[in-house]
Amino acid sequence: MPNIVVVGTQWGDEGKGKIVDLLTSQAQVVVRYQGGNNAGHTLVVGGEKFIFHLIPSGILHPGVQCLIGNGVVLDPQVLLMEVDRLKERGLSVGPENLRISERTQVIMPYHQRIDVAREEKQGAGKIGTTGRGIGPCYEDKVARRGIRMADLIAPDVLQAKLADILPEKNFYLEKFLGAQPLNGEEILAAYLPMAARLKPWVANVSVLLAQAAQEGKNILFEGAQGTHLDIDHGTYPYVTSSNPVAGAACTGAGVGPKQLHLVLGIVKAYTTRVGAGPFPTECLDSIGDHLVERGVEFGSTTGRRRRCGWLDAVVLKDAARLNGLTGLAITKLDVLTSVDPVKICVAYDLDGERRQTIPPTIQELERCRPVYEELPGWQQDLRGVRRFQDLPAATRDYLQRLEKLAGVPIQIVSVGPDREETIVVQNPLG
Ligand code: IMP
Secondary structure, eight states: OOOEHHHHHHOOOSSSHHHHHHHGGOOEEEEOHHHHHHHOEEEEEETTTEESSSGEEEEEEETEEEEEEETTTEOOOHHHHHHHHHHHTOOOOOOTTEEHHHHHHHOHHHHHHHHHHHHHHHHGOOOOSSSSSSSHHHHHTTTTTOHHHHHTSSHHHHHHHHHHHHHHHHHHIISSSSOOOOOOHHHHHHHHHHHHHHGGGEEEEHHHHHHHTTTTOEEEEOOOOOOOOGGTTTSTTTTOSSSOTTTHHHHTTTOOGGGGOOEEEESSSSSSSSSSSOOBBBBOOOOHHHHHTTTTBTTTOOOBBOOEEEEEEEHHHHHHHTTTOOOEEEEEEGTTTTOOEEEEEEEETTEEEEEEOSSHHHHHHHEEEEEEEEOOOOOOOOTTTTTTTGGOOOHHHHHHHHHHHSSSSEEEEOOSBBBTEEEEESTTEE
């Protein structure tokens, strides 16, 4: 049975959660491989809304094993809150359906405090992070002074590591950032009970994945954020601190590249971005307002209004190459109803030269002017449509143009937030 990686092709918030949820009916294992609670998936099932930041969206499916890979940075407080909220709603969450890698890095209170204080100090030059401590936690991972789940659940190790690291963090917080220091005893008092609760969930995720593959189970690798927020391939430095691209599923989950059979790229029918950074097709006019309002474009993690603009095929083609996409899922197509004409950016004009790829520097990207192609819009409400051939001709033309520009077949089209509001053109999992 094929395994599939689900990745965002833009700057995150493409609607991955709904597609992961949809495909999970055909997968037995869902694993997250990067990011942390900077992500947020909103799912609507039977009119009921669920928001997840850490737990893989597959948790809504009974019998599915959800895994959090070593590439994730995990805030234990957030995870336990999500678990408790799901339990309150009658869903079963426990070690039988959710496991965390023993190598997953733990977000500590100083990570979050540094993230927020650093952004404040930056003022206008800030990245616009989610303030969840994501970047500082990945910094510690690379600096080899991170606390991992295996350390968290060993009280002596946690205490020793904290005693070692906290003076440096407090020095940085107080002396450089002008922020309040943290108290080690208080951190331990909060973290030890959480560690005790989480202990039964900690496992060797790589081994669990190998077993699942051997048993012929379908594995779904769930990416967070999007290709252009990738620390290596995104619009650096306005990026997140991990690798959302599909290849990172290997390192972030602990599998070899032969385990990644299919790669589904999620494409919002227009573009959104939260936080700072260049955005060539941004619409600062009534089209932008329409997209925000009709698309309810407010972050599910921070509540921030998302910046909105036209679909950018340069961004999409880049994502197709970087991820080796085998299929596309187009989301929020219904939001474009009554926008007429619709535009697609097919190239950039950089100082009078046509560019088909994203330049590496922010300075160049800021000078890029989008070259648009205009297509006729449509007026019909799409939310009731369930077959591709029943879409208005102009909508089909828009989709077919996207498909041609990306060079990747469209397999799924989402026409509304509910699980049911979906057109499966060609089931990626057969
Ligand atoms: P961080 O990941 O909190 O460090 O934020 C770095 C950048 O990535 C900021 O521009 C955030 O708005 C953006 N970002 C992080 N996670 C998401 C996400 O899940 N969706 C969209 N943008 C995100």
